[in-house]
Amino acid sequence: MTTAQVLAFGGVVALGAMSPGPDFAVVMRRSALAGRAHGMATAVGVAAGVFAWAIAAATGVAALVAMSSVAFTIIKLVGAGYLVYLGVNALRSAWRSRDFRSDPDAERTAGSGLWGSFRDGLLCNALNPKAAIFFVALLPQFLSADAGLAPMLTLSLIAVVITAAWFLTVANLVAAARRVLSRPAARRFIDGMSGTALIGLGVRLAFTTAR
Template identity: 85%
Template sequence: MTSAQVLTFGGVVALGAMSPGPDFAVVLRRSVLAGRAHGMASAVGVAAGVFAWAVAAATGVAALVAVTSVAFTVIKLVGAGYLVYLGVNALRSALRSGDFRSGPNPGSTVEPGLWGAFRDGLLCNALNPKAAIFFVALLPQFLPAGAGLVSMLTLSLVAVVITTAWFITVANVVATARRVLSRPATRRFIDGMSGTVLIGLGVRLVFTTAR
C-alpha cells in the first residue's frame, strides 16, 4: 500500500464516521446526560466495533455475513432491537423528566458506569450489518493483491484511530457545553430527539438488505 491509498482510505472512513447515525446519537446522549467520561467511553466502544468489522472484512468474515441471508438477518434484527431498546429508554427518560409530579427536576437517566457507556457504543456499531457492507465494499479497493496481515491491520487501525478521534471530539465538545445542554428543557429535548432517532434507525435497519 502507498501513503496515498492509506490517506484516501482514512478520508472515506472519516466521512462514514461523521455521517449522522446511531453511533452519533449514542455518544451525544451519553455526553450530555452523563458527562465527558461516559461520552468518551461510548466513543471507544464504537471504535471497538469498527475494529471488529474492519478485521472481519479483511479476513472475509464480514463478506460471509453480508451474503449469508440468515446471519445477516439475525444480526440485523438483534441490532434493530437494541436500537429500539435504547430509543425507548430515552423517550421514557424524556417523559419522566417532564413529569412535574416526580419532583422539581427528576432529570434524565442513563445506565450508570463507564462499562454501560462502552457497551452501548460497541453494540450499537457491532450489531449494525450496514457496517459489514461498508467495510466489505471499501477494504478490497485499498488492499493490494495477496495482502498480508500487516496491510490488513494497518487499515483496521487507521479506521479505529479516525473513528476514535472523531467521536472523542464529539464527546468533548458536547461535554464542554454540558452546563447549557443539561438544562431540564434541553435534556428533555435531547432525550426525546435521540429516542425518536434511535427508534427510527432501528425500524429502518429492519428493512435493510445486503444489496
C-alpha cells in the same frame, strides 16, 4: 500501499464516521446525560466495533455475513431491536424528566459505570451489519488479494484511530456544553430527539437488505 492510498482510505472512513447515524446519537446522549467520561467511553466502544468489523472484513468473515441472508438478518434484527430499546428508554426519560438532577434515568446511566457506556457504543456498531457491507466494499479497493497481515492491521488501525478521534471530539464538545444541556427543557429536547432518531434508525435497519 502508497501514501495516497492510505490518505484516500482515511478520508472515506472519516466521511463514514461523520455521517449521522446511531453511533452519533448514542455518543451525544451519553455525553449530555452522564458527562465527558461516559461519552468518551461510548466513543471508544464505537471504535472497538469498527475495529471488529474491519478485521472481519479483512479476514473474509464480514463478507460471509453480507452474503449469508440468515446471518445478515439475525444481526440486523438484533441490532434494530437494540436501537429501538435505547430509543424507547430515551423517550421515556424525556416524558418523565422534570429536573436533570432527579431524573432516575440519568442516575441509572451515570451509575451503570463506564462499562455500560462502552457497551452501548460497542453494541451499537457491532450489531449493525451495514458496517460489514461498508468494509467489505471498501477494503478490497485498497488491499490486494494476497495482502499480508500488516496491511490489514494498518488499515484497521487507521479506521479505529479516525473513528475514535471523531467521536471523542463529539463527546468532549457535548460534555463541554453539559451545563446548558442539563437544563430540563434542553434535556427533554435531547432525549426526545435522540430517542426518535434511534427508533427511526432501528426501524430502518430492520428493513435494510444486503444488496
